[in-house]
Amino acid sequence: MRALCAFLLPVLIAVALPAAGAEVFSGSRAMDLLRWQCALGPRTPGSEAHAVFRREVAAMADSLGWRLSEDRFSAITPLDGVEREFINLVISLGPSSGPRIWFGAHYDCRLVADQDPVAASRSLPVLGANDGASGTAVLLHLAELLTVTAPPLGVDLLLFDGEDQGVSGKPTTYCLGSEHLAAGAGTFGSPLSDAAPLGLIVVDMVGESGVRIPMEPLSLQYAGVWTRTVFERAGELGLGAFVPAPGRSTYDDHVPFLRRGIPAVDLIDFEYAAWHTADDSPENCSAASLEQVGTLLLDLVRRPPMGGF
Numbered sequence: 001m002r003a004l005c006a007f008l009l010p011v012l013i014a015v016a017l018p019a020a021g022a023e024v025f026s027g028s029r030a031m032d033l034l035r036w037q038c039a040l041g042p043r044t045p046g047s048e049a050h051a052v053f054r055r056e057v058a059a060m061a062d063s064l065g066w067r068l069s070e071d072r073f074s075a076i077t078p079l080d081g082v083e084r085e086f087i088n089l090v091i092s093l094g095p096s097s098g099p100r101i102w103f104g105a106h107y108d109c110r111l112v113a114d115q116d117p118v119a120a121s122r123s124l125p126v127l128g129a130n131d132g133a134s135g136t137a138v139l140l141h142l143a144e145l146l147t148v149t150a151p152p153l154g155v156d157l158l159l160f161d162g163e164d165q166g167v168s169g170k171p172t173t174y175c176l177g178s179e180h181l182a183a184g185a186g187t188f189g190s191p192l193s194d195a196a197p198l199g200l201i202v203v204d205m206v207g208e209s210g211v212r213i214p215m216e217p218l219s220l221q222y223a224g225v226w227t228r229t230v231f232e233r234a235g236e237l238g239l240g241a242f243v244p245a246p247g248r249s250t251y252d253d254h255v256p257f258l259r260r261g262i263p264a265v266d267l268i269d270f271e272y273a274a275w276h277t278a279d280d281s282p283e284n285c286s287a288a289s290l291e292q293v294g295t296l297l298l299d300l301v302r303r304p305p306m307g308g309f
Ligand SMILES: [Zn+2]
Pocket: 110, 131, 164, 276
């Protein structure tokens, strides 16, 4: 594992950052960041791969000048009853005062592939190419781009831990990390200095080849203006992956924020055959899908929709 890390480190750090002003979200770079996460192995809470992921993100932050904070807490893991330490990461970019926008993704992988059609595979951890690594890859590449040309407003990238360790069929046992981060927002010691950003955009399962992202109903119900604003922007940009019609209601990392009155939208394609199976691998993902999502997020930073959500 140590030799592997030494090999992987340059993949992350030796980035050919684009010139300022020639900024385009690169699906292929995001795909490299997805494959890199999967090469570490399943990033299940408490695992070595989980620790290596965090160390490598810290190395990127050092190298590129990002403000990186950790938000640690212990909790009983609903899935197996074991107490573990969970560690959210927050990368903060741009101005430290004034308006902020938040983006979120979970980086943890599910401890068990309990939806796998093969019984013997159901005790294996999920590799999480789409369910975890895809959203994380989009946010990491976004951070790289915002290193080259600073954003006009404060940007916080929330990498949630403990999203995917819930009991199947009990939605509220998921999203431990986002619950902890949302509860602390704006309080002393929280990496989220502000409890009132313009809004939060969560990206989860956005890497599937041919991704199709409808409007998530809880986002629409509790943050309708914000959700429609985000989808209207996708329409303006001609991003065909975004479908401005309601999809499947999903308890995801946006919910703890919605409950606290923070506008939050979940961008998710839940129609994924390999969901929570041993088959959630990079072969099912594509650079083109990641590029659609990243292009939208980058545009929302460059032309922030201001106020009234
Ligand atoms: Zn999941």
